Amino acid sequence: MTFEQIQEELKQKKYHPVYFLHGEEAYFIDVISDYLEHHVLSDGEKSFNQTILYGKEADHMTVTDVARRYPMMAPYQVVLVKEAQEMKSLKDLQGYIEKPAETTILVICHKHGKYNLNSGFGKALKEKAVIFESKGLYDNQVPDWIRNYLRQYKLGIKPAAADLIAEYLGTELSKVANELDKMAINLASGTEITEQHVEQHIGISKDYNxxxxxxxxxxxxxxxxxxxxxxxxxxxxxxxxxxxxxxxxxxxxxxxxxxxxxxxxxxxxxxxxxxxxxxxxxxxxxxxxxxxxxxxxxxxxxxxxxxxxxxxxxxxxxxxxxxxxxxxxxxxxxxx
Missing domain, CATH: 1.20.272.10 (Zinc Finger, Delta Prime; domain 3)
Structure with missing residues (x-):
């Protein structure tokens, strides 16, 4: 599925038993996993029904045991496995993936590289999970991404200003988004961002760049x-x-x-x-x-x-x- 398709389903509260998020660009993985972490369960439900595990500390048996539990006074339990690329026994989750618990939402976040799905584990994921590959943007795609990102704040941006931000902040979208968020706080809705705004709020000179x-x-x-x-x-x-x-x-x-x-x-x-x-x-x-x-x-x-x-x-x-x-x-x- 695409990033946009997953976002749309999440907004409609349409959830799947397993999400496998992998790829080079951490930003898109973080956006999806953060949404599932913060919006599926209420604060009261999270105490007993949300578990965050880390690949370096957990193994497949721990993940399976947690994922097989039944939710308490909630429709789902959410299990997030962060930094799954550090889990040595990740592929051994195949048994669970083949028969996942319907009341569990298991989110596996495999960052900093595409996972090779040509294995038994990969085949199980293809059959049972929502798989999202988070690809990085090329340099010339970042200005358009900046323009689209700013729409959520009802802000526009001049082409030169978008290019300036993209050139100096690069393709690391988490870094770019962080700077855009900080700038948006200080600008009124409907503002068209100029190079002067970029210099004032991000610190990139409009004259010396x-x-x-x-x-x-x-x-x-x-x-x-x-x-x-x-x-x-x-x-x-x-x-x-x-x-x-x-x-x-x-x-x-x-x-x-x-x-x-x-x-x-x-x-x-x-x-x-x-x-x-x-x-x-x-x-x-x-x-x-x-x-x-x-x-x-x-x-x-x-x-x-x-x-x-x-x-x-x-x-x-x-x-x-x-x-x-x-x-x-x-x-x-x-x-x-």
Whole structure:
């Protein structure tokens, strides 16, 4: 089942005897298990009918014994097995899975990796359990996820602000959701979140960030580029050189691709460049005017070289000032 299908069933109070939640992305697993933990039973019912076990401490016999109990003055009992990836005898739950108790809701949370279902245990799960694989998002999917997440607070967000949050917080959705929750508390319903809101509530600068650096380089604005790179050098933990170079590689790769695709219809051009809206196209159009195809190719080669240097390959950073490598790279890009 999909995440949305499971959520819809839970809201309708349609429960299943076994849920097996597994995969790379912990966030979706936590949302489902937290809902089952907090919304199936009343506070009074939980005392006798809810048990939380941890894979490192429990074995299959303990889980089975607890799951076979009958609920006391409640329609169900809820048994949550957290960190199930740590349970050495997890596969030995096959016997219970094949014949689960109808009055128990067993929730198995197997995080940080997809479970191989090609086994007797996996076959039993496929037949008797609700299985959900929690897959991580790609970088370019996070801004849309942010927009959808904020709808629960009746908040909108500008594309640049969503991109800024996604770029700096990455694909770890629990971390992103936590920052969005904190920001939402301070904003009125109906607000459209801007880069100024992001700077104020999350602490990501609206003027000194990777998108402003890309824009400055794309415009060949040496003064603005120098200011941003110096800010990055002064705040290396917020702006690691390796991450900055990776982002610039993506930017100039799109400029390179733009030269081949610039005559395509806009919708097809957006797909080719993997851009979500025409709002972003103006920066690439302008940058393509300043960097011809050969220059864009030359910069990509340069970025590959400096990516290796930033990781210590053919480069000794001993005795060199923080950010020196990035300053050198920016100067070379501007003078290609």
């Amino acid at each position: 990777i998108f402003e650096l890309q824009k400055a380089l794309g415009q060949r604005d040496a003064l603005k580029t120098t200011r941003i790179v110096q800010y990055f050098a002064d705040n290396p933990k917020k702006n690691p050189t390796v991450v900055v170079i990776s982002s610039l590689y993506g930017f100039f790769s799109k400029i390179y691709a733009f030269h081949f695709a610039k005559n395509l219809p806009e919708a097809e051009l957006l797909r080719t460049l993997q851009l979500r809206s025409a709002w972003f196209l103006k920066d690439y159009r302008e940058a393509a005017k300043n960097y011809t195809l050969p220059k864009a190719a030359q910069i990509i080669t340069l970025l590959k070289e400096y990516d290796l240097k930033s990781k210590g390959v053919h480069y000794n950073a001993t005795g060199k000032a923080e950010g020196e490598l990035l300053k050198e790279l920016a100067w070379k890009i501007l003078h290609v």
